[in-house]
Amino acid sequence: MSNESHRISPSTNPYSSEDGSVRAELSAIDASIRTAALFFVVSAIGWLMIGTVLALMAAFKSHDPDFLGAYEWLTFGRVRSAHLNAMAFGWANNVIFAVGLWIMARLCRSTVDHKGILLIAGISWNIGVTIGVLGILRGEITSVEWLEIPQYATPMLALSYALIGVWGVMAFRFRKGDHVYVSQWYILAALFWFPWLYIVAQAMIIWFPARGVVQAVVNWWFAHNVLGLWLTPMALATVYYVIPKVLGRPIHSYYLSVLGFWSLAIFYNWAGMHHLIGGPVPVWLVSAGIVASVMMVIPVIVVGLNHHMTVVGRHREVWRSPTLRFAVFGAISYTITSLIGSSMALRSVNEVTHFTHFTVGHAHQGVYAFFTMVMFGGVYYMMPRLLKREWPSAGLISLHFWAASIGITIMIVALHVGGWIQGLQMNNSEIPFIETVENTVPWLKARSVSGLLLTVGHVAFAINFFWMLFAAGAVRSRQEPTLLTKERKPV
Amino acid sequence: MDVLEFSPLLPIILLGIAFFIVVVMMLYWSAKRGHLRDFDAQAKTIFTDEEPEGEISDQFPESRKSLRSRPGRK
Numbered sequence: 001m002s003n004e005s006h007r008i009s010p011s012t013n014p015y016s017s018e019d020g021s022v023r024a025e026l027s028a029i030d031a032s033i034r035t036a037a038l039f040f041v042v043s044a045i046g047w048l049m050i051g052t053v054l055a056l057m058a059a060f061k062s063h064d065p066d067f068l069g070a071y072e073w074l075t076f077g078r079v080r081s082a083h084l085n086a087m088a089f090g091w092a093n094n095v096i097f098a099v100g101l102w103i104m105a106r107l108c109r110s111t112v113d114h115k116g117i118l119l120i121a122g123i124s125w126n127i128g129v130t131i132g133v134l135g136i137l138r139g140e141i142t143s144v145e146w147l148e149i150p151q152y153a154t155p156m157l158a159l160s161y162a163l164i165g166v167w168g169v170m171a172f173r174f175r176k177g178d179h180v181y182v183s184q185w186y187i188l189a190a191l192f193w194f195p196w197l198y199i200v201a202q203a204m205i206i207w208f209p210a211r212g213v214v215q216a217v218v219n220w221w222f223a224h225n226v227l228g229l230w231l232t233p234m235a236l237a238t239v240y241y242v243i244p245k246v247l248g249r250p251i252h253s254y255y256l257s258v259l260g261f262w263s264l265a266i267f268y269n270w271a272g273m274h275h276l277i278g279g280p281v282p283v284w285l286v287s288a289g290i291v292a293s294v295m296m297v298i299p300v301i302v303v304g305l306n307h308h309m310t311v312v313g314r315h316r317e318v319w320r321s322p323t324l325r326f327a328v329f330g331a332i333s334y335t336i337t338s339l340i341g342s343s344m345a346l347r348s349v350n351e352v353t354h355f356t357h358f359t360v361g362h363a364h365q366g367v368y369a370f371f372t373m374v375m376f377g378g379v380y381y382m383m384p385r386l387l388k389r390e391w392p393s394a395g396l397i398s399l400h401f402w403a404a405s406i407g408i409t410i411m412i413v414a415l416h417v418g419g420w421i422q423g424l425q426m427n428n429s430e431i432p433f434i435e436t437v438e439n440t441v442p443w444l445k446a447r448s449v450s451g452l453l454l455t456v457g458h459v460a461f462a463i464n465f466f467w468m469l470f471a472a473g474a475v476r477s478r479q480e481p482t483l484l485t486k487e488r489k490p491v
Numbered sequence: 492m493d494v495l496e497f498s499p500l501l502p503i504i505l506l507g508i509a510f511f512i513v514v515v516m517m518l519y520w521s522a523k524r525g526h527l528r529d530f531d532a533q534a535k536t537i538f539t540d541e542e543p544e545g546e547i548s549d550q551f552p553e554s555r556k557s558l559r560s561r562p563g564r565k
Contacts, residue, residue, distance in 0.1 A: 026539055026541045179526075179536045180533075181533065183537075214502075218503055245537060248547050249545075250544065251534050254531065254533055266514055269507060269510050321550055321551070322549065322551055397551065
């Protein structure tokens with residue numbers, strides 16, 4: 001056992017067993033999941049690029065309706081929904097399958113023994129998403145937000161997910177050591193929550209439709225929980241893994257991290273009903289949603305405080321790490337967007353923000369500024385360890401970071417400010433409705449500009465990734481790796 | 492739907508309650524297995540011999556120029 005590992009008691013650090021046959025080395029685990037993880041990352045980047053193109057089309061159409069207006073399959077309603085589903089089920093789920101399962105494997109010290117099944121399930125998942133997105137563009141859309149994928153594609157998605165998700169559960173079941181790190185809690189819970197949400201929503205809305213407004217209740221129970229009980233826990237699991245790993249410093253308060261997990265698990269499930277404020281549903285149901293939304297302040301503050309205290313005094317190291325630049329940007333965004341979300345659940349605030357671009361800005365802050373930025377960080381950390389290679393270009397990483405962070409900031413500010421003004425004007429009966437629509441145009445144009453910046457960032461990310469993947473010789477030829485340095489750097 | 496009639500919502504309400512019960516059971520299980528004790532030790536379980544505590548494990552790749560300018564490098 002090395003001198004460094006003597007800092008940790010062998011009884012509390014299951015990785016440090018002196019018995020080499022028992023110890024599962026991280027490099028062996030990385031090697032076992034390499035093929036599947038690479039497939040998922042390649043798929044995720046492919047969907048990211050497709051989703052970006054669809055997003056640009058939708059953004060330009062929102063202030064210039066004639067743009068590509070001659071094509072029936074590129075009308076706003078279809079393009080916007082195709083963008084959402086390409087990003088949610090293409091980009092987000094694939095990158096979760098890559099980074100989430102990789103972290104789970106490492107923390108469980110489990111090698112992937114039946115990687116062929118994982119790969120086949122991954123291929124099947126992506127075929128399902130492709131059929132679904134093409135179905136949306138063909139007009140076979142369901143009209144239920146976040147569930148627009150046509151009915152015929154969903155069984156394939158559910159089956160594929162079951163094969164992928166069960167692997168994560170099995171890794172946990174047969175983990176080595178009894179310790180459960182907080183990232184494992186988040187990933188394990190999310191692996192159960194997502195299929196539960198998806199199957200219930202599909203059953204009650206699409207396959208055996210419930211009566212009347214119950215569909216709306218189920219719709220927003222699903223749509224809000226997909227963000228809070230699928231994307232959020234996976235991103236938080238990644239943050240809780242990469243921050244301590246990169247800094248070589250344990251999380252500031254493990255107690256707070258556990259408190260954050262359990263309070264999210266208990267409160268978030270109820271929060272979605274705030275989307276139906278003012279709707280024809282029982283008031284107590286909405287009130288319960290509002291209370292739960294406000295209670296979400298607890299896990300948000302707890303998580304934000306914990307992350308901040310872990311990196312405090314290490315800001316230089318954060319800035320020097322591609323992983324932490326993205327992950328910390330995402331973690332800060334989580335705190336901000338969650339607090340805004342809790343306030344949006346209040347009836348007095350919701351009267352202004354409901355049915356406006358404010359909500360769209362809030363969604364993008366959650367899914368992009370938080371989730372996607374964290375996952376970019378996760379990929380930047382994971383890839384060199386999977387491939388044993390450097391990222392080829394520091395310049396492209398910087399370009400990606402600045403384009404993404406400035407781009408999403410412009411979008412969030414534009415949609416929040418524009419949406420708030422829109423809400424105030426819509427509540428003013430003296431202002432004609434068409435005038436409120438026209439007044440949103442400058443803010444929507446700002447969103448299109450931000451979309452162009454995000455596109456630049458995504459292209460830089462994709463170039464750097466495929467350069468790393470395929471230009472192995474050139475990258476390997478460098479004699480002094482920096483990302484995988486073996487040189488001990490005292491902190 | 493009658494505004495006082497919310498029986499059609501029963502499935503989703505039952506699901507919410509079931510969800511809540513499962514989470515509470517998970518919490519009980521974790522407490523019983525000792526996961527809510529000795530927090531400091533658990534925070535360190537992610538460090539390994541390959542990636543030990545106290546070592547920074549990620550930074551920007553150095554530029555070609557700075558690599559070339561290093562002493563002893565051709």
